[in-house]
Amino acid sequence: MSALVCVARIGAAHGVRGAVKLWTFTEDPFAVRRYGPLLAKDGKRQFELATAREAKDHLVATFKGVTTRDEAERLNGIELYVPREKLPATDADEYYHTDLIGLAAVTADGDALGRVLAIHNFGAGDIIEIAPLRGATMLLPFSNAVVPEVDIAGGRVVIALPQEVEGEDDSSASRPREGGDP
Structure with a gap:
């Protein structure tokens, strides 16, 4: 069987005749x-x-065969999948998450970083999770700036690692503020 793609999740029962939130x-x-x-x-x-x-x-x-609230309640939380080949073809620069998982993650220079572990969306946009060759798992924004190239046929994504986030460094914590008390 081909890869399965999650297309829905069953939620709580709705009413008394076996309906659910989907x-x-x-x-x-x-x-x-x-x-x-x-x-x-x-x-x-x-x-x-x-x-x-x-x-x-x-x-x-x-769903066929589900006619009572009790039956519907037992379905709560089940994720529903279809085989990948049943889904419509994607346009250029469109991807199903399942197509990206397992691809090699490399830098723009071609240096290996690791593999794509997952794509997440916690509400503020897609995040790509990279399982690195060494070090901690990386969670990066799935944007054109951070992921400038997706080459499914070549089995890789190019990652442009963002620069460090600006913030206080250790030396600034001990300095007095200008115009104020230390």
Whole structure:
């Protein structure tokens, strides 16, 4: 089986007839209806959407065979996946996270940094996580400035490491402020 891509996550039960909140990770929230059965992460359980309607920032959905609130509550937190080949092709400079994971991370000079471990989004934009050859894991903004080149065919991403963040250094902490008491 090809790589699985997470397209949605089941949330809390909604009402008493087996509906759930469904958080989709697709550009069009209703695209999850076009992929056929959705799979649990292990690929063993399948979920077939029966209905879906738009709510404030999610869908309210029902799945075939789920008819009670108790059954719906047991689904809370399950991530739903589809095989990569069922997803639409990407445009230039567009990537599925799964396409990036495992790529070599190199500097602009071609020096090896490590491998792409994950892509995260905590609400302020995408972050690329690099498992380095040595040292601590790096979390960097996934921006054109930090990741100027993605070469999926070549199996690598180019990373332009940002300069140190400006801030107080140890010597400034002991100096008196200008015009004030020490």
